[in-house]
Amino acid sequence: MTEQDNSYRPRSPDFSTFQPALPSVAQPVYQFGGSLSHRASYDASPFFTPQYQQPPVASSRVPQRYVPPYSDNDFDSDMARRSSRLARAVEIAPVPEPKYVEPALPEEPPEPPKPSIAAGVEVRTKFPVARIKRIMQADEDVGKVAQVTPIAVSKALELFMISLVTKAAKEAKDRNSKRVTASHLKQAVAKDEVLDFLADIIAKVPDQPTGRKHEDDGSDQNEQPKRKRGGRRPKDDSD
Amino acid sequence: MSDREFGSNDDLSLPKATVQKIITEILPPSSGQTFSKDARDLLMECCVEFITLISSEANDISEKEAKKTIACEHVERALRDLGFGDYIPDVLAVAEEHKEQLKSREKKQSKMEQSGLSEEELLRQQQELFRSATEKYHSVPDGAPE
Numbered sequence: 001m002t003e004q005d006n007s008y009r010p011r012s013p014d015f016s017t018f019q020p021a022l023p024s025v026a027q028p029v030y031q032f033g034g035s036l037s038h039r040a041s042y043d044a045s046p047f048f049t050p051q052y053q054q055p056p057v058a059s060s061r062v063p064q065r066y067v068p069p070y071s072d073n074d075f076d077s078d079m080a081r082r083s084s085r086l087a088r089a090v091e092i093a094p095v096p097e098p099k100y101v102e103p104a105l106p107e108e109p110p111e112p113p114k115p116s117i118a119a120g121v122e123v124r125t126k127f128p129v130a131r132i133k134r135i136m137q138a139d140e141d142v143g144k145v146a147q148v149t150p151i152a153v154s155k156a157l158e159l160f161m162i163s164l165v166t167k168a169a170k171e172a173k174d175r176n177s178k179r180v181t182a183s184h185l186k187q188a189v190a191k192d193e194v195l196d197f198l199a200d201i202i203a204k205v206p207d208q209p210t211g212r213k214h215e216d217d218g219s220d221q222n223e224q225p226k227r228k229r230g231g232r233r234p235k236d237d238s239d
Numbered sequence: 240m241s242d243r244e245f246g247s248n249d250d251l252s253l254p255k256a257t258v259q260k261i262i263t264e265i266l267p268p269s270s271g272q273t274f275s276k277d278a279r280d281l282l283m284e285c286c287v288e289f290i291t292l293i294s295s296e297a298n299d300i301s302e303k304e305a306k307k308t309i310a311c312e313h314v315e316r317a318l319r320d321l322g323f324g325d326y327i328p329d330v331l332a333v334a335e336e337h338k339e340q341l342k343s344r345e346k347k348q349s350k351m352e353q354s355g356l357s358e359e360e361l362l363r364q365q366q367e368l369f370r371s372a373t374e375k376y377h378s379v380p381d382g383a384p385e
Contacts, residue, residue, distance in 0.1 A: 121264070121265050122264065123261055123264050123265065124264065125257055125260045125261050125264060127253065127257060128254065128257070131253065131254065132290060134250070134251065135251050135252075135253075135287055135290045135291070135294075136290055136291075136294035136309075137294075138251050138291070139291060139294060139295055139298070141295065141298055142294050142295065142298045142309065143298070143307060143308070143309075144307055144308040144309070145294075145308065145309045146308050146309060146310045146311065147337075147341070148310070148311045148334045148337050148338060149297075149309050149310065149311055149313075149314055151333060151334060151337050152311045152314045152315075152330045152331075152333065152334045153290060153293055153294065153314055154333075155326070155329055155330045155333040155334075156289075156293060156314070156318060156323065156326045156330050157286055157289060157290060158261070159323075159325075159326045159329060159330075160286065160289050160323070160326070161258075161261060161262075161265070161282065161286060162265055164282060164285060165262055165265045165266060165274065165282065166265065168274075168278060168282075169265075169266055169270070169272050169274075172272060173272070178271055178272055178273060179272070179273050179274075179275050180266070180272055180273065180274045180275060180278050181275045181277060181278050182275065182277040182278045182280070182281045184278065185278050185281050185282060185285075186281070189285070193322075194321070194322035194323065197288060197289075197292050197321075198285050198288055198289075201281070201284050201285055201288055202281070202285075205277075205281060
């Protein structure tokens with residue numbers, strides 16, 4: 001192989017520089033590569049001889065065909081679809097939107113009610129983006145905010161809410177309570193290290209606001225924010 | 240960082256009705272569980288705190304990069320740093336969706352405005368084009384088989 005290279009080099013220098021880029025050329029197994037090297041032995045520039053290129057190209061070329069951009073059917077169906085869409089829009093328009101819409105800001109048309117699945121929960125209701133932005137910018141350090149940012153935060157908030165509500169509901173369920181209370185939410189928050197930033201807020205919540213008795217030894221309520229998981233006790237609501 | 244309070248300012252809280260609605264979607268009546276009012280109020284406070292936390296963190300990140308505007312990627316990094324990495328794929332998907340929407344809307348608007356023609360005029364021109372194309376198609380003697 002290298003011997004061949006050396007023998008070619010003086011005759012066709014540009015081919016030898018081209019060769020390393022195409023490893024297949026060097027392998028005799030490849031018919032294409034083989035023919036190339038043979039050709040190279042008597043032809044200095046096999047790529048620029050038109051006789052070799054032309055026959056395959058001519059045979060493989062498909063005669064150009066006129067394809068009309070719009071056939072009759074396309075034209076008709078397209079128009080029909082558009083008009084039916086308009087009709088649908090008119091139908092929908094008078095129905096009052098269930099979604100909260102900021103009246104002052106026309107920035108965001110109501111998003112299509114695309115079901116979003118997060119933790120197996122579908123939430124169709126969206127937060128008002130303008131309000132989210134205002135809450136973000138209530139922090140005076142926070143300056144400008146890109147247009148997408150409140151939308152991204154709003155989605156994150158939605159997921160955050162789903163996680164909190166589900167956890168609180170589980171907390172309530174573990175205590176055989178059908179009513180999810182603030183103290184359930186508090187316990188759920190206390191269990192999760194990621195939610196430490198809510199410590200100040202949940203500290204305001206009394207542990208048993210409804211005065212129900214629910215733990216035999218309420219010792220783990222005040223001092224220990226981290227209760228053991230699976231504190232399920234059937235004795236819970238003995239009343 | 241997280242010791243700001245907005246409890247007193249009603250304007251800087253989330254709309255109760257929306258929050259209640261989302262709660263009901265998460266815990267439908269069929270689940271047999273109800274979410275009490277005090278829990279909802281607490282949840283709303285937590286949500287506002289969450290927004291504040293995320294935006295404050297994202298702000299820090301953007302400032303470190305000497306950016307003046309908080310972009311989506313800053314929110315993304317803030318979520319990851321704060322332990323909410325699970326949210327990122329969904330958040331990015333929504334952001335991407337919004338960007339696409341915005342792009343197509345802008346394109347449509349600019350095209351309409353550049354033409355300087357009324358919508359009826361544009362529609363008429365389009366139909367004229369369709370008609371001429373159809374005629375051209377039919378006038379081709381042995382053209383496409385389709």
